[in-house]
Amino acid sequence: xxxxxxxxxxxxxxxxxxxxxxxxxxxxxxxxxxxxxxxxxxxxxxxxxxxxxxxxxxxxxxxxxxxxxxxxxxxxxxxxxxxxxxxxxxxxxxxxxxxxxxxxxxxxxxxxxxxxxxxxxxxxxxxxxxxxxxxxxxxxxxxxxxxxxxxxxxxxxxxxxxxxxxxxxxxxxxxxxxxxxxxxxxxxxxxxxxxxxxxxxxxxxxxxxxxxxxxxxxxxxxxxxxxxxxxxxxxxxxxxxxxxxxxxxxxxxxxxxxxxxxxxxxxxxxxxxxxxxxxxxxxxxxxxxxxxxxxxxxxxxxxxxxxxxxxxxxxxxxxxxxxxxxxxxxxxxxxxxxxxxxxxxxxxxxxxxx
Amino acid sequence: xxxxxxxxxxxxxxxxxxxxxxxxxxxxxxxxxxxxxxxxxxxxxxxxxxxxxxxxxxxxxxxxxxxxxxxxxxxxxxxxxxxxxxxxxxxxxxxxxxxxxxxxxxxxxxxxxxxxxxxxxxxxxxxxxxxxxxxxxxxxxxxxxxxxxxxxxxxxxxxxxxxxxxxxxxxxxxxxxxxxxxxxxxxxxxxxxxxxxxxxxxxxxxxxxxxxxxxxxxxxxxxxxxxxxxxxxxxxxxxxxxxxxxxxxxxxxxxxxxxxxxxxxxxxxxxxxxxxxxxxxxxxxxxxxxxxxxxxxxxxxxxxxxxxxxxxxxxxxxxxxxxxxxxxxxxxxxxxxxx
Ligand SMILES: Nc1ncnc2c1ncn2[C@@H]1O[C@H](COP(=O)(O)OP(=O)(O)O)[C@@H](O)[C@H]1O
Ligand SMILES: [Mg+2]
Numbered sequence: 001x002x003x004x005x006x007x008x009x010x011x012x013x014x015x016x017x018x019x020x021x022x023x024x025x026x027x028x029x030x031x032x033x034x035x036x037x038x039x040x041x042x043x044x045x046x047x048x049x050x051x052x053x054x055x056x057x058x059x060x061x062x063x064x065x066x067x068x069x070x071x072x073x074x075x076x077x078x079x080x081x082x083x084x085x086x087x088x089x090x091x092x093x094x095x096x097x098x099x100x101x102x103x104x105x106x107x108x109x110x111x112x113x114x115x116x117x118x119x120x121x122x123x124x125x126x127x128x129x130x131x132x133x134x135x136x137x138x139x140x141x142x143x144x145x146x147x148x149x150x151x152x153x154x155x156x157x158x159x160x161x162x163x164x165x166x167x168x169x170x171x172x173x174x175x176x177x178x179x180x181x182x183x184x185x186x187x188x189x190x191x192x193x194x195x196x197x198x199x200x201x202x203x204x205x206x207x208x209x210x211x212x213x214x215x216x217x218x219x220x221x222x223x224x225x226x227x228x229x230x231x232x233x234x235x236x237x238x239x240x241x242x243x244x245x246x247x248x249x250x251x252x253x254x255x256x257x258x259x260x261x262x263x264x265x266x267x268x269x270x271x272x273x274x275x276x277x278x279x280x281x282x283x284x285x286x287x288x289x290x291x292x293x294x295x296x297x298x299x300x301x302x303x304x305x306x307x308x309x310x311x312x313x314x315x316x317x318x319x320x321x322x323x324x325x326x327x328x329x330x331x332x333x334x335x336x337x338x339x340x341x342x343x344x345x346x347x348x349x350x351x352x353x354x
Numbered sequence: 355x356x357x358x359x360x361x362x363x364x365x366x367x368x369x370x371x372x373x374x375x376x377x378x379x380x381x382x383x384x385x386x387x388x389x390x391x392x393x394x395x396x397x398x399x400x401x402x403x404x405x406x407x408x409x410x411x412x413x414x415x416x417x418x419x420x421x422x423x424x425x426x427x428x429x430x431x432x433x434x435x436x437x438x439x440x441x442x443x444x445x446x447x448x449x450x451x452x453x454x455x456x457x458x459x460x461x462x463x464x465x466x467x468x469x470x471x472x473x474x475x476x477x478x479x480x481x482x483x484x485x486x487x488x489x490x491x492x493x494x495x496x497x498x499x500x501x502x503x504x505x506x507x508x509x510x511x512x513x514x515x516x517x518x519x520x521x522x523x524x525x526x527x528x529x530x531x532x533x534x535x536x537x538x539x540x541x542x543x544x545x546x547x548x549x550x551x552x553x554x555x556x557x558x559x560x561x562x563x564x565x566x567x568x569x570x571x572x573x574x575x576x577x578x579x580x581x582x583x584x585x586x587x588x589x590x591x592x593x594x595x596x597x598x599x600x601x602x603x604x605x606x607x608x609x610x611x612x613x614x615x616x617x618x619x620x621x622x623x624x625x626x627x628x629x630x631x632x633x634x635x636x637x638x639x640x641x642x643x644x645x646x647x648x649x650x651x652x653x654x655x656x657x658x659x660x661x662x663x664x665x666x667x668x669x670x671x672x673x674x675x676x677x678x679x680x681x682x683x684x685x686x687x688x689x690x691x692x693x
Contacts, residue, residue, distance in 0.1 A: 052584050077588070085584065098589050099589035102589055146585075
């Protein structure tokens with residue numbers, strides 16, 4: 001086990017700057033998820049960490065040691081690839097034991113450790129098969145086994161579940177979490193799926209356009225997003241954004257929407273300057289209300305109902321824009337009827353305009 | 355559930371309103387004949403130029419026939435030709451030469467092509483790689499006769515550039531010591547000594563076909579996904595181990611394919627030995643006589659067409675047996691069952 005630190009990391013491919021001025025600390029045994037949209041540099045970051053790519057500038061420190069010049073092997077990291085990258089000509093047993101064999105470890109020892117890893121991952125029955133004879137989920141477990149068998153200092157995962165179907169993804173997610181609770185190896189987990197990140201990680205790093213947008217626990221990111229990107233990225237369904245105009249004094253702040261609806265809430269330190277702003281309202285914080293005279297009531301027209309079973313997603317036209325609301329009460333509603341929502345003052349987020 | 359039941363009793367066929375067309379004989383016939391119509395041009399050519407000659411050559415191998423005497427000059431001799439072949443020393447000699455050349459002119463092609471292709475694919479990118487690959491492919495698309503004629507002059511005893519180079523090397527300080535024997539051995543008769551002619555032929559064959567194999571193996575190495583090399587690197591492989599444990603096993607189907615082509619091609623070697631021995635009965639002591647060369651001599655020099663076709667069928671059986679052995683031992687893995 002080891003800590004991992006990235007210091008002022010830059011990476012460019014030719015003139016394209018992929019990572020900019022990246023600083024990150026991961027402590028021993030921690031499970032950190034790196035999330036961001038496709039193409040934001042997650043894989044590049046992981047490859048630099050693994051030693052498969054070189055940073056343009058900046059340092060990689062593993063376990064207090066500067067490792068910029070070390071090969072992947074010398075860094076003692078293990079990596080699970082999105083494509084699994086299993087060797088098709090080797091059996092499951094040979095795939096899992098390959099790195100031990102390359103390290104010159106004896107046959108009986110390899111057999112024992114491969115057996116252990118297979119036990120943990122429920123692969124014991126499949127050891128003699130070739131990857132082509134396995135299902136997607138089984139291949140994924142072999143890829144995990146290959147990483148697990150070597151007792152690495154750090155686990156790196158590059159979107160390991162994105163090739164699985166939804167049900168299997170949830171199942172493997174739980175297995176990964178259980179595995180980490182058992183072995184407690186420092187893990188860095190790349191995904192573009194924020195739900196995966198939220199459920200698995202101790203801390204989440206949000207990456208966009210090569211920069212870290214925010215680092216925090218899942219709850220912190222959900223409650224106090226640092227900017228509109230993070231706010232929109234975390235949470236499902238994602239946050240609604242409405243254009244408005246902010247005015248404030250030292251105690252109270254007000255946002256007026258296009259239809260003259262007023263949202264009022266206490267002034268906080270990190271409110272943007274007065275004028276045009278974007279208001280963020282989470283779908284699950286919008287409560288259906290009736291004849292509300294109280295503050296913070298939004299009125300609109302119901303455009304669409306999307307049932308998901310336990311809850312209905314309502315698409316509502318409000319102030320000339322379209323919003324999503326979560327209705328846990330499964331109220332009997334009809335399309336095009338007028339509808340009213342209220343929101344608590346402390347659930348209103350305000351961000352600077354684009 | 356109830357919705358599904360309802361809709362099925364409600365469907366078009368349940369209500370008997372689906373329109374059915376009566377079977378039409380002409381449509382059926384047309385459907386049957388069309389495919390044959392489309393492949394008939396090929397079929398005609400195939401029968402004329404492949405199937406018929408094949409059958410005729412079997413027929414011919416049981417006859418004695420000098421083609422200059424016309425079709426009337428054919429005499430049925432039964433299995434006489436095949437019986438003669440068993441005791442024909444030139445035939446056995448030519449088969450020995452053929453196998454010798456197949457191995458000596460075959461193995462180096464692959465020992466060179468595999469690493470060169472690997473380096474090409476892993477070191478060079480895009481246009482530069484295409485340029486190098488194309489360059490190495492040129493010998494393959496050049497006329498074998500032209501190449502053989504050029505090598506004929508290169509190998510020439512007195513004026514050939516090869517001997518001139520060897521002489522020049524013996525004068526170079528330091529490495530000249532390695533070539534001190536050259537002036538005494540001059541002129542080295544590459545093409546007219548029974549010991550040197552086979553290696554000389556083999557070199558030309560290797561030179562001509564290695565580029566072709568490089569192209570095949572480059573294509574093979576390009577199919578190996580970069581992820582596998584990355585995984586191997588994370589697993590701690592050195593550059594050599596990546597080649598040996600990952601790249602090489604991954605191109606097995608390509609090795610199998612290229613080896614098959616080499617085996618079949620080398621067992622039919624004709625132009626190179628024919629030109630390099632000036633078409634003169636296989637060179638000194640028939641040291642450059644291959645099986646194809648021999649059947650050419652029998653048919654076109656000695657006008658024994660029946661005997662020549664018998665030799666060609668023996669050569670066919672020989673190639674079939676060797677290729678089957680190759681398929682038996684290498685076929686399963688070679689066909690790429692892992693992917
Ligand atoms: N070898 C490369 N050469 C040039 N550009 C690259 C290379 N690898 C990645 N990129 C670019 O870097 C950016 C980040 O890629 P990547 O790290 O794979 O994104 P992610 O994994 O977050 O989807 C992309 O815009 C991609 O086009
Ligand atoms: Mg990626």
